[in-house]
Amino acid sequence: MANTVWDTKTQTFHGGQEHMFLDNFIEDFSVTTNYLGTPVGALEAAKQAIHDIHHYPAANQEPAKTSLAQFLWPNDYKEHHGRLLMGNGASELIDLVVRQCLKQHDTNQPTWKGSPWNVQYQEYQRSATTNGFKILEPSNPDRVDMLCIVNPCNPTGDYFSVEPLKAWIKANIAVGGTVIVDESMQPWHSCEFRNDSLISEHEFAREMWEQEKVSIHVMHSWTKIWSCTGLRIGSVICPTAMHCEQLKKIQVPWSVNGPALKFVEAVVQDKAYLEETWQHTTRLRAHLVDRLLGLHPEWIIHGKPFLSWVWVDMGSQQMADQAVDLARQAGVPVRSGTPGYKCLSFVRVAVRKETEVDVLISAWKSL
Missing domain, CATH: 3.90.1150.10 (Aspartate Aminotransferase, domain 1)
Incomplete structure (x- = not known):
């Protein structure tokens, strides 16, 4: 079936x-x-946006992207806005980051490893396999060129709080490597979810990039917490605005449609x-x-x-x-x-x- x-x-x-x-x-x-x-209000906003489908959606994803940035960083969103990129679900953005990582390792076959748990959401490994990475088992102690962890882990339910997560990243990523941490299910943690999340670990991301040339990306699929899987809404927080610009260069234009943008603009207020x-x-x-x-x-x-x-x-x-x-x-x-x-x-x-x-x-x- x-x-x-x-x-x-x-x-x-x-x-x-x-x-x-x-x-x-x-x-x-x-x-x-x-x-x-x-959410009823956001659904109504998406419905109303249907009346504008004879127009292209905003190429810069605004004002939805600013609304999402304000949700992620209520006190200093302007400082980090340039590191945020929205996509057609997390799946599009996963593929963009994997492809960008591959560009940096075009002289040899880069290595990829997932979370320390026995299984996780498969799109990361699928994209890595498709793009020619060498896949290592979770138990392999070697540092890798690309590290992808779903935290909390879907489906197993395992979870690293933020300090153990940072330690695990440091122990498993190679110098010059790329990290994706999928925190799609992390907002369920509590009203204090930001305090146990990499979205608040700006200094850690900066130090890893400046000292080790390790680029840490925080991925979200917003379609689970807001129950809108049919709309396809994702985002990625890059280590720097430069990394975000590199992803935009290989992202197709208008990948987030008008109703999805209006949904985000409304839902973060609910x-x-x-x-x-x-x-x-x-x-x-x-x-x-x-x-x-x-x-x-x-x-x-x-x-x-x-x-x-x-x-x-x-x-x-x-x-x-x-x-x-x-x-x-x-x-x-x-x-x-x-x-x-x-x-x-x-x-x-x-x-x-x-x-x-x-x-x-x-x-x-x-x-």
Whole structure:
């Protein structure tokens, strides 16, 4: 079903496709979007922007980019605005940074390594493989030319707080290397998320560039926290404005469409939405964990309490496959750990409201 949507020779499997094939669709547990759904005000702004689709969107991404910069750095956004670039989802920007890194190592085959955890979002490795990097295993102690870590890690739920993250980067990147830290799920941390994030570590980024010629990029896909995956909104914070300009040289013009720009301009003002997210996600996740372990106490649940999903080891591929099938039949698809991640006994389940969780738990009572 969803597997047939992807060209497996050229694309990496991703969740979020099955809903269109289900006549009895109720809720999508296969994607890690915010349980609240799309913010109403920002959605209305995107709808209104449709009336301007006979015009090109702003080539400089303004005023949306300034609005996003103000969200990231409320007190000193003007100082860092030049380091920010928006893109058509994080996927476009991932590819731009990988290609730019490749340019710097065109005399030999550069090396690439992912997070220290056994698996993470696959787009980074896919892009590195496509562009000819030599892929090293996470356990390989060698320093690499390009280091990519998803933090918090999707799907495993592992998380480095900011100081251990900085130490890990220093221990694994080669002089002159490129780092991408994907913090797409980090804003779920709390209202104080900026304090445990690389977005606030300006001095660290500056020192790594000036002393080691290591360029650190902080990547965000904004489509999860604001539940707007269909719009494709991403951003990257570069170590310097010069790095940002280099990416713009190879970025296609108008890659962020008009409705997406208007959505961003509006959504960063919706403080109540994020307050409700921080207030209830942890509670709803704990409820989901309790319900899952109530079915099978032997299941192992992975991930930090603040995250918008759980990574469940069901103990066997047979049970995980059956769980995926039963959820689909009930109209509440979950993410199998097999395609893409090759974690055969695992299933990823998004945090959702209690009534929607009831449907999933009922579907799994026969497991």
